[in-house]
Amino acid sequence: MNEQEILNLLLAGNPVAIRSLVDQYQPLVLRTARGFVRNTEDARDIAQEVFIDILTNLHRFKAQSGLSTWIYRITVNRSLNYLRSRKRRESHFYYSDDSGNNGEAGIMNLSDSGQKNPAEILEQKERSGILHDAIESLPEKQQVAFNLAEYDDLSYKEIAEIMQLSISSVESLLFRARKNLQKKLFKVANFKEKGTKPKSWQL
Amino acid sequence: MNCKNCRTDLIGFIRGTLPEGPENRIREHLSGCAECRSFADYLRTTLNIIRIEREIAPDPFLATRIEGILSNATSSPRGLSFLPKLIPAFTFSVFILAGIVSGIGVGKLIAPKTFNNQLAKNELTILIDDLRQEPIESFIMGLDEIVEN
Numbered sequence: 001m002n003e004q005e006i007l008n009l010l011l012a013g014n015p016v017a018i019r020s021l022v023d024q025y026q027p028l029v030l031r032t033a034r035g036f037v038r039n040t041e042d043a044r045d046i047a048q049e050v051f052i053d054i055l056t057n058l059h060r061f062k063a064q065s066g067l068s069t070w071i072y073r074i075t076v077n078r079s080l081n082y083l084r085s086r087k088r089r090e091s092h093f094y095y096s097d098d099s100g101n102n103g104e105a106g107i108m109n110l111s112d113s114g115q116k117n118p119a120e121i122l123e124q125k126e127r128s129g130i131l132h133d134a135i136e137s138l139p140e141k142q143q144v145a146f147n148l149a150e151y152d153d154l155s156y157k158e159i160a161e162i163m164q165l166s167i168s169s170v171e172s173l174l175f176r177a178r179k180n181l182q183k184k185l186f187k188v189a190n191f192k193e194k195g196t197k198p199k200s201w202q203l
Numbered sequence: 204m205n206c207k208n209c210r211t212d213l214i215g216f217i218r219g220t221l222p223e224g225p226e227n228r229i230r231e232h233l234s235g236c237a238e239c240r241s242f243a244d245y246l247r248t249t250l251n252i253i254r255i256e257r258e259i260a261p262d263p264f265l266a267t268r269i270e271g272i273l274s275n276a277t278s279s280p281r282g283l284s285f286l287p288k289l290i291p292a293f294t295f296s297v298f299i300l301a302g303i304v305s306g307i308g309v310g311k312l313i314a315p316k317t318f319n320n321q322l323a324k325n326e327l328t329i330l331i332d333d334l335r336q337e338p339i340e341s342f343i344m345g346l347d348e349i350v351e352n
């Protein structure tokens with residue numbers, strides 16, 4: 001079913017429309033949200049909120065951009081709101097343990113790892129925490145551009161349409177995002193090589 | 204190419220998005236620099252996590268849950284839907300009122316007590332009469348004239 005058919009079903013109030021929308025776009029929403037959050041459960045929570053937003057605000061969709069572009073925008077906004085509210089909640093006391101779990105229970109999510117060796121799973125969780133720490137430290141626009149490029153494999157043109165920027169702005173954002181990410185990961189890699197651990201207490 | 208320039212866009216090199224010239228220069232540098240090669244491997248392994256994380260199995264019950272949430276939202280009585288919005292304003296008003304009432308109560312407790320004293324009034328009257336006995340002009344001018352009663 002293409003975008004227009006789903007849109008027509010939704011506008012007509014067809015009961016099948018919600019299921020079609022969710023089936024078609026759930027992977028897109030989950031992938032995008034996963035770039036902003038640290039675990040699959042949070043990505044699923046955001047996905048639920050995104051679809052509720054879509055269905056309750058369908059009257060605001062002006063069809064100037066495609067349905068998928070609109071859905072990307074809602075997902076990015078919801079994900080950023082989630083990050084902001086999480087940072088507010090953690091502003092009184094924030095603890096990041098050395099595994100990069102950032103205070104969350106270190107429950108191993110085997111569906112994320114795709115590997116069976118416990119040592120590899122632990123190392124992957126640590127790297128995931130470090131990666132998300134680095135991504136979250138980027139300025140917001142760089143973070144969005146990077147996540148859309150890396151998690152969704154979108155082209156510069158598609159990212160520009162979603163972020164409502166020019167293609168050259170997106171190129172510049174991505175270049176700076178990658179450069180900043182490399183710098184942060186290089187610092188961590190250097191710490192690892194010297195055998196010390198980065199300070200992760202933040203009060 | 205030095206290490207700093209090599210690390211300018213290693214992510215682009217790993218993703219294969221660089222033009223041919225910069226890509227060849229980075230490849231050449233990596234073949235000769237162990238530290239940059241080690242960092243490139245670290246970067247490659249870390250970024251591969253994105254490939255793993257983005258593959259999330261869809262939730263088969265999401266559509267059912269959303270239909271349930273939306274139908275609950277539409278079936279709740281509309282007449283009472285404004286109540287949750289009023290609660291914060293009501294609470295705030297109650298606190299303001301409580302503050303005003305307690306302020307008045309505290310003010311009454313610390314206000315000085317007044318008493319009815321006829322003598323004090325008479326003394327005040329006498330003081331006023333004293334001003335007539337010594338006109339203000341002579342007081343200001345510093346004259347020695349004393350007006351007796």
